[in-house]
Amino acid sequence: MNSPTVLVTGATGTVGSALVTALRSRGATVRAMTRVPDRPIPGAETVVADLREPASIARALDGVDAAFLNSPSTEDAAALQIRFADLAHEAGVGRLVLLSQYAARPDSPVRFLRWHAEVESHVQHLGLDRTVLRPNLYMQGMLGFAGTIAQGWFGAPIGDVPVSLVDTRDIADTAAVVLTSTGHIGRTYTLTGPRAVTHPRIAEVLSEATGRVISFHDASAEQFTAALAGQLPPWQLSGLVEDYAHYARGEAAEVHPSVEDITGRPARDITDFARDYAAAFTSAASPTEGRSR
Numbered sequence: 001m002n003s004p005t006v007l008v009t010g011a012t013g014t015v016g017s018a019l020v021t022a023l024r025s026r027g028a029t030v031r032a033m034t035r036v037p038d039r040p041i042p043g044a045e046t047v048v049a050d051l052r053e054p055a056s057i058a059r060a061l062d063g064v065d066a067a068f069l070n071s072p073s074t075e076d077a078a079a080l081q082i083r084f085a086d087l088a089h090e091a092g093v094g095r096l097v098l099l100s101q102y103a104a105r106p107d108s109p110v111r112f113l114r115w116h117a118e119v120e121s122h123v124q125h126l127g128l129d130r131t132v133l134r135p136n137l138y139m140q141g142m143l144g145f146a147g148t149i150a151q152g153w154f155g156a157p158i159g160d161v162p163v164s165l166v167d168t169r170d171i172a173d174t175a176a177v178v179l180t181s182t183g184h185i186g187r188t189y190t191l192t193g194p195r196a197v198t199h200p201r202i203a204e205v206l207s208e209a210t211g212r213v214i215s216f217h218d219a220s221a222e223q224f225t226a227a228l229a230g231q232l233p234p235w236q237l238s239g240l241v242e243d244y245a246h247y248a249r250g251e252a253a254e255v256h257p258s259v260e261d262i263t264g265r266p267a268r269d270i271t272d273f274a275r276d277y278a279a280a281f282t283s284a285a286s287p288t289e290g291r292s293r
Helices: 014-025 054-061 077-090 111-124 139-149 168-180 199-210 221-228 234-248 258-263 270-276 278-282
Strands: 005-008 029-034 045-048 066-069 095-099 129-135 153-156 188-191 215-218
Touching: 005 014, 014 029, 014 168, 045 054, 054 077, 066 077, 066 168, 077 095, 077 111, 095 111, 095 168, 111 129, 111 234, 129 168, 139 153, 139 199, 139 270, 139 278, 153 199, 153 221, 168 188, 168 258, 188 258, 199 215, 199 270, 199 278, 221 234, 270 278
Parallel strands: 005 029, 005 066, 029 045, 066 095, 095 129, 129 188, 153 215
Antiparallel strands: none
């Protein structure tokens, strides 16, 4: 695909903002979608649209060659993404890259994984060229712990079970290649880091990067829920607890080579993340570990 025009949804988010830069470096014309008027996105044609407003989505899709579909974490995210995919199909968009989640399946006990599986299934039967990216837990989700890390600790209900976390910059770099090159139609790629690491090991790595002693505290699901009560809507908090139960069962430790296979370079390690974001862990933030969606 030569110099395609790519629509990036969620262009101000963690993955989307990095994707805008990655696409530009590959020579693509980027149309960046945002819900916020008067907030132009550098290096892109900024279009104001909302997933809840089909007419605005139709306008955003007009004339684009490919689209990257991500959305904020809302209770009706699956329905919103399905409608976007339908509109992309109607608009004749040539390629759709869907951001899903590691281990998405319709019978999962984790609601987020069921929702992603529902969207994947719908997109598969639309008849358009599509690629699915399934990233594991985001390394950048650690930034949500910055408040307590600044005090020397962070906690979650996961014990010492390893997870093959992935850097969101690697997700963006992978998506940029898939959106602008051939050979990916109909494929589903699971995106992970180069190794699985435990949260106690993450604490050690952050300690080394910041020059401070940081410890990890294993918390029960009840303690985790109580700590976050009022900070997240009940459905999202329950889903987050389900996510962590999934991690704690050892279901997210497998390492996949997709990042290196697609981008041609190794996936970033947790030590790379800690070094690059060390300064962020000296300032206060909300003590939650989200997926920045």
